[in-house]
Amino acid sequence: xxxxxxxxxxxxxxxxxxxxxxxxxxxxxxxxxxxxxxxxxxxxxxxxxxxxxxxxxxxxxxxxxxxxxxxxxxxxxxxxxxxxxxxxxxxxxxxxxxxxxxxxxxxxxxxxxxxxxxxxxxxxxxxxxxxxxxxxxxxxxxxxxxxxxxxxxxxxxxxxxxxxxxxxxxxxxxxxxxxxx
Numbered sequence: 001x002x003x004x005x006x007x008x009x010x011x012x013x014x015x016x017x018x019x020x021x022x023x024x025x026x027x028x029x030x031x032x033x034x035x036x037x038x039x040x041x042x043x044x045x046x047x048x049x050x051x052x053x054x055x056x057x058x059x060x061x062x063x064x065x066x067x068x069x070x071x072x073x074x075x076x077x078x079x080x081x082x083x084x085x086x087x088x089x090x091x092x093x094x095x096x097x098x099x100x101x102x103x104x105x106x107x108x109x110x111x112x113x114x115x116x117x118x119x120x121x122x123x124x125x126x127x128x129x130x131x132x133x134x135x136x137x138x139x140x141x142x143x144x145x146x147x148x149x150x151x152x153x154x155x156x157x158x159x160x161x162x163x164x165x166x167x168x169x170x171x172x173x174x175x176x177x178x179x180x181x
Contacts, residue, residue, distance in 0.1 A: 050077030
């Protein structure tokens with residue numbers, strides 16, 4: 001992968017939102033809402049001990065019917081946290097995110113947390129990467145995504161709105177026939 005010459009420190013957020021592992025999930029969710037973030041780093045001193053994302057709360061608490069007021073962050077946090085250094089090229093950070101199917105990387109310098117870099121941060125300063133990112137991400141349930149564009153149906157040749165169905169660009173009528181048969 002080619003390097004961009006832009007580094008993690010160019011795009012990272014300093015002073016990321018963090019908490020301790022003894023905080024209740026209820027208080028954590030309210031902290032996330034108040035700060036407008038999708039994840040919170042869990043720390044002991046300056047050291048990262050875990051991370052909790054919105055997805056963690058949904059999968060490990062809400063979907064299981066657990067009481068967020070009685071559950072602690074340490075019970076739902078992801079303990080294996082992949083980190084990067086501020087001097088890392090954004091291309092390498094992006095590759096690391098794609099490889100591990102994650103969207104956030106805590107930034108650590110000499111074992112001390114100095115920031116966080118997210119996929120959104122990278123796209124803000126390198127918007128041309130959207131094509132590179134979408135090529136490398138597996139789109140789950142592609143036929144349920146509202147992807148459409150104007151073009152020519154590969155099956156019937158009709159021009160108009162077409163949809164990507166299993167790699168074929170087809171019109172609405174052909175799309176419906178594909179799902180019926």
